[in-house]
Amino acid sequence: MRLFVGLDLPWEVKQRLGVLAGGVPGARWVPPENYHMTLRFIGEVPAHRAEEIDLALATLRARGFALTLAGVGTFAKGGRDTQLWVGVERNPQLDHLQAKIETALQRAGLEPERRRFAPHVTLARLDNAVPTKLAAFVQAHNLFRAEPVPVAHFTLFSSQLGKEASVYTAEVEYALA
Numbered sequence: 001m002r003l004f005v006g007l008d009l010p011w012e013v014k015q016r017l018g019v020l021a022g023g024v025p026g027a028r029w030v031p032p033e034n035y036h037m038t039l040r041f042i043g044e045v046p047a048h049r050a051e052e053i054d055l056a057l058a059t060l061r062a063r064g065f066a067l068t069l070a071g072v073g074t075f076a077k078g079g080r081d082t083q084l085w086v087g088v089e090r091n092p093q094l095d096h097l098q099a100k101i102e103t104a105l106q107r108a109g110l111e112p113e114r115r116r117f118a119p120h121v122t123l124a125r126l127d128n129a130v131p132t133k134l135a136a137f138v139q140a141h142n143l144f145r146a147e148p149v150p151v152a153h154f155t156l157f158s159s160q161l162g163k164e165a166s167v168y169t170a171e172v173e174y175a176l177a
């Protein structure tokens with residue numbers, strides 16, 4: 001199974017973000033039903049490891065909080081923009097949850113995540129996006145800010161890679177206090 005831990009978003013929020021999509025030729029827009037906020041990418045694991053991961057996540061205790069999506073930006077690799085995203089306002093409770101998940105997953109035998117946690121919701125992948133249009137998009141939506149979203153659980157997702165879009169399935173939801 002290919003797994004990741006993340007936050008699902010209420011349908012209203014997905015719709016709200018979906019309205020932003022468009023206007024960048026060459027971008028591969030994520031279908032709104034796939035919008036999510038990744039807390040920790042896990043990758044391909046055998047079934048027994050998936051069970052250990054589930055057990056470790058199930059014993060984790062953390063508080064619920066409100067998440068505010070705001071701003072847009074891009075990730076780049078090798079000087080090329082690869083990903084267009086909506087940002088997340090700095091949030092110590094989110095950082096705390098992410099740190100607890102990281103600890104739980106290491107306890108379940110995973111290697112530590114080396115990359116810095118940069119919370120975001122991916123709107124599009126940018127293989128062939130027109131740079132001027134991309135810059136215009138970022139400028140036009142920079143002040144985007146959504147209503148705070150209550151976060152009452154986090155989710156273990158499985159991901160099936162597809163040609164057009166991946167299929168994400170919420171496998172287990174873990175309640176926050």
Ligand code: 3AM
Pocket residue numbers: 004036037038041043120121122159
């Ligand atoms: O949440 P986003 O869309 O940024 O790109 C994948 C997606 O990120 C990322 O995990 C999320 C759920 O699939 N992902 C895929 N392969 C990855 C890898 N090898 C990866 N993240 C890190 N390393």
